[in-house]
Amino acid sequence: MTASQPSREPRIAAPARTGIVLGLAGFAAVVVAQVHAILTSPAEADMGHLQKIMYVHVPAAWMTFIAFFVVLVYSVKYLWRRDENDDLLAAAAAEVGAVFNGLTLALGMIWGRPTWGVWWAWDARLTSTLVLFLIFIGYLALRAFVDDAGQKARWSAAVGAIGAINVPIVYMSVKWWRTLHQEPSSPSTLDPAYTLGLRLNAIAMLILTIYFIRKRYEIARVERASEHAAQAAAMGTGGR
Amino acid sequence: MHAIDISGLGRRFGIRWVLRGVTLTVRRGEVVGLLGANGSGKSTLLRVVATLLKPNAGTVSVNALDVVRNADGVRAQLGYLAHAAGVYDDLTARENLQFAADMLGVSGSEIPRILERVGLSHVAHDRARGFSAGMQRRLALGRLILRHPSVLLLDEPYANLDIAGVALMNSVMTDIIAAGGTALIALHELAPARAILDRTVTLVDGRIAAELSATEPTVQPTETR
Amino acid sequence: MALRDDWRRVRAIAKKDLVSELRGKAGFNSVASLGITILVLLGLALGPDAAVLRHAAAGAVWLATLFSAVLAFNRSFQSELEGGALEALLLYPGPRWTVFAGKLLGNLAFVTAMVLIVVIAGVVLFGVRVPDAWPSIVGVLALGVIGVVVLGTFYASMASRSRAREVLLPLLLFPMLVPVLIAATTATRALLGADLMHEAGAWIRLLVAFDLVFLIATFLAFEHVIDA
Numbered sequence: 001m002t003a004s005q006p007s008r009e010p011r012i013a014a015p016a017r018t019g020i021v022l023g024l025a026g027f028a029a030v031v032v033a034q035v036h037a038i039l040t041s042p043a044e045a046d047m048g049h050l051q052k053i054m055y056v057h058v059p060a061a062w063m064t065f066i067a068f069f070v071v072l073v074y075s076v077k078y079l080w081r082r083d084e085n086d087d088l089l090a091a092a093a094a095e096v097g098a099v100f101n102g103l104t105l106a107l108g109m110i111w112g113r114p115t116w117g118v119w120w121a122w123d124a125r126l127t128s129t130l131v132l133f134l135i136f137i138g139y140l141a142l143r144a145f146v147d148d149a150g151q152k153a154r155w156s157a158a159v160g161a162i163g164a165i166n167v168p169i170v171y172m173s174v175k176w177w178r179t180l181h182q183e184p185s186s187p188s189t190l191d192p193a194y195t196l197g198l199r200l201n202a203i204a205m206l207i208l209t210i211y212f213i214r215k216r217y218e219i220a221r222v223e224r225a226s227e228h229a230a231q232a233a234a235m236g237t238g239g240r
Numbered sequence: 241m242h243a244i245d246i247s248g249l250g251r252r253f254g255i256r257w258v259l260r261g262v263t264l265t266v267r268r269g270e271v272v273g274l275l276g277a278n279g280s281g282k283s284t285l286l287r288v289v290a291t292l293l294k295p296n297a298g299t300v301s302v303n304a305l306d307v308v309r310n311a312d313g314v315r316a317q318l319g320y321l322a323h324a325a326g327v328y329d330d331l332t333a334r335e336n337l338q339f340a341a342d343m344l345g346v347s348g349s350e351i352p353r354i355l356e357r358v359g360l361s362h363v364a365h366d367r368a369r370g371f372s373a374g375m376q377r378r379l380a381l382g383r384l385i386l387r388h389p390s391v392l393l394l395d396e397p398y399a400n401l402d403i404a405g406v407a408l409m410n411s412v413m414t415d416i417i418a419a420g421g422t423a424l425i426a427l428h429e430l431a432p433a434r435a436i437l438d439r440t441v442t443l444v445d446g447r448i449a450a451e452l453s454a455t456e457p458t459v460q461p462t463e464t465r
Numbered sequence: 466m467a468l469r470d471d472w473r474r475v476r477a478i479a480k481k482d483l484v485s486e487l488r489g490k491a492g493f494n495s496v497a498s499l500g501i502t503i504l505v506l507l508g509l510a511l512g513p514d515a516a517v518l519r520h521a522a523a524g525a526v527w528l529a530t531l532f533s534a535v536l537a538f539n540r541s542f543q544s545e546l547e548g549g550a551l552e553a554l555l556l557y558p559g560p561r562w563t564v565f566a567g568k569l570l571g572n573l574a575f576v577t578a579m580v581l582i583v584v585i586a587g588v589v590l591f592g593v594r595v596p597d598a599w600p601s602i603v604g605v606l607a608l609g610v611i612g613v614v615v616l617g618t619f620y621a622s623m624a625s626r627s628r629a630r631e632v633l634l635p636l637l638l639f640p641m642l643v644p645v646l647i648a649a650t651t652a653t654r655a656l657l658g659a660d661l662m663h664e665a666g667a668w669i670r671l672l673v674a675f676d677l678v679f680l681i682a683t684f685l686a687f688e689h690v691i692d693a
Contacts, residue, residue: 079689134640141636145627147254150294155623158686159637162619165682166641169675173644176667177651227255234257234446235250235297292552294692316558324549330485342477343557345470367488376548383553 023211029204037197050114055197057107059205060100061129065167066209067097068132071139072164075157087153088224090160091143092216096209098136104129124178128171135163135170149227241304243268243391243422244289250297251284258284260446261298271413271423271436276443282426283323285443286393289424290320302391319389319416321397325376329369333360333379336368340383350386358382359408373400381412392416392423398432406432471563478554478567483574485544492540493575500533500583508590515592522591523653527609527646529583534576534613535635538621541572546625561688565618572614580610598656601665605656608672609649615676616641619683623690648672 037055074090077083108126109119120126142159146152244266251259258281266272276282287293289300291311299306305313327336334351341348355361358378363371368379377400384392397409413423413436427433430440442449486492507525512518518525545551554564584606588595596602617638624634652668 079686131640131643134636138637138640141633142623142627145629145633146623147628150296154689158690159620159623162679162682162686163641165678166644169644169671169678173647173671176671177647230255231250231252231257231297234252235248235261287552290556292555312558315556318556320552320556322549322552324552326549326551326553328481328485328544328550329548330488330544331481335481335484339477339481340553340557343474343554343559345473345558380553 022207023215026204026208026211029207030201033197033200033204037194037201041194041197050111051194053107053111054194055201057104057111058198059202060104060107061125062202063100063205063209064097064104064129064132066206067093067100067213068136068164068167070213071097071160075160075164078153078157079161082153084149084153084224085221087157088220089213089217091156092213092220094136094139094160095216096212098133098140099212100209101129101133101136105133122178124171124175127178128174131170131174132167135166139163149224242266243270243303244424245301245304246285246289246298247300248298249285249288249295249300251281251288251293252296258446259288262443262446262448264441264448266422266424268422269417269420270438271417271425273430273433273437273440274424274426274443275430275440276426280443281446282443283395286320286395286424286426287322290318290393291315292320317390319384319387319392321377321380321384321392321394323395323399325373325380327368327371327376327379327383330367332365332367333371333382334364336379337382337386340386344387346386354382354385357385357408357412359404374402374405377401378405378408381409385412389416390421392421392425394423394425396426396428399428410436471559474557474559474563475566475570478564479570479574482541482544482568482571486571486575493578496533496536496540496575497579497582499536500529500579501586503529503532504583504586504590518591519593520654522587522593523650523657525591526584526587527650527653529587530576530580530610531613531639531642531646532635533579533583534617535638537575537579538572538614538617538638539625539630539634541568541575541618542621542625551626555692561691562684564691565622565684565687568622569614569618572618573611576610576614576617577607580606593657596657601669602653602656605649605652605665605669605672608669608676609645611676612645612672612679613642615679615683619679619687619690622687644671644675648675 034055038052041052041055070093071090074086074093078086078090105126108129112121112123112126113119139156139159143152143156146155242265244264246262246264249259249262250257262281262285264272274282274285284293288295289302289307291307291314294308301307302314303317305317307314328339331339333355337351337354338348341351352361352364355364358381360375360378360382363375368376371379377397381397392413394413397413398406401409410433417423417436423436425433425437427440430437504525507521507528508518511521511525542551545554587593617634620637620641621634624630624637627633648668648671652665652672655665655668
């Protein structure tokens, strides 16, 4: 489906249907992993059962990074090859990533309220994740405000790639910012008692993430295919 | 090889297809008028040939150079006069042309002569902000002359010009054509250009509807499908 | 020689922008005035305790700079969009990075001049005691301004041509400038004090790295975004 000539648009073709099986498997995996983790993990010393929120919060954070990485890879690939499918995939990953990012933040705040006594304590990780969320939002806003498909793709790819490059710099600078002063406590994820639960949930959530991104991508492809069909109609039968 | 070769050109904005399979060739030395109702795609067509917009379908080449793959080569031969003059309000007429000369890599020594030619010598050191629309168009024309183009793409060049301005425009075009140039001119009405056109084509519904030699009576595109 | 041609184009664009700006003085004056206004509002909102204000000075100056700079960046492309000059600009031969470099230099001069005014106003309004280490503070300011201008020019080249440009530019730019904001304000605060822990050096290195990374990244990306 790559464009063979810069001035010729890709042929109309919808991608292979994302099986509902993948989605069901993902949901099932998450349920299983969550139940396992909740039942088998001990209550934590300080936080009691509040600790269990980590089994969603931490994998959600990891999915956010994975999604952002997908945005980076396909943004760069689009700038290199100008295949519009790469742009659609990057955009799908950005949407899914933004959702997981929001989830991470919400759960972090829910964990923080009883722990710190406040909804927000400007700890390094949550703050960086919030900035990341804003970068995602900027990317999606750009797409919303640009109408021309080619321009949208090129601009998104540039903004996505440059935004992704900034992620490690943001995390590093916020972390330094916080280490100068007393850092609020962070959820402990190092205790080996929790590692298995985290890994299981991470894998389960990865399956779901892949499903969400593929599904979103498929929808975008179908929308784009209908635009191409409109092209054929506009250009006349066998439009050159 | 043709000066301008357009084959099956399609261009859309959002979901609206403005150009739907335009095919047109302009031979070297020809002056072709492009007619069409408002919104018929004349400006869009010129902008694609001028490398300002990329085709969504089809191919366009200027002197055998593809406008997408060889955009730089195409630009080196073009003289494009847009609807908007594109002059910098806070610079003087002379400074506007000097900027163009710097960007083009040509010497500024021609500028006084060009200002004379387009009738702006008396305001050479006045800021473009005070210029009338006609004067701005003359300045844009001066910028075009500076490029020594071989292919002219003019979008309603007579807009805002008085009789003297129209005569100037025709005179400049004639000079460029006589030196071996080609021109594709988008027009609202034929009258000012009748003297220099070789033929006209009409854009209807995003396609070339009719080709006429300039001596035939004009067919006004009143119906749209 | 091609590079000399390119450099001539860069200079021509920067010169054109600066000459236009100097002649239409309304632009710079109003942006600088806005910077001062924001400082005043911040002083009113955070004060009147002198110690609080002194501590907030670095942050206040940087925020005033950021909000005003956004206007400067949109303006620099505005002049090309009104009257269709951008199209004419894109039709000149030569690589696109020269347009970016020219705009960059123009914006750099503009924002530097603006920052000077805002800093002076900030020192006065927020009761800052200028320390011996003030050259280092100037260095921090310079590095921060470079970071702001590089990303600001880049995003403005897109935002100014989209719908909702007023909101899109800050929305895109501000999250990206978080490292600059943190580094510049923290280093400045440290240098205004005694910098007992020598933190400023690390932050300065971060700023240098940030500026280099994004200078290169935006130059590479610009040709993809400038064409219609």
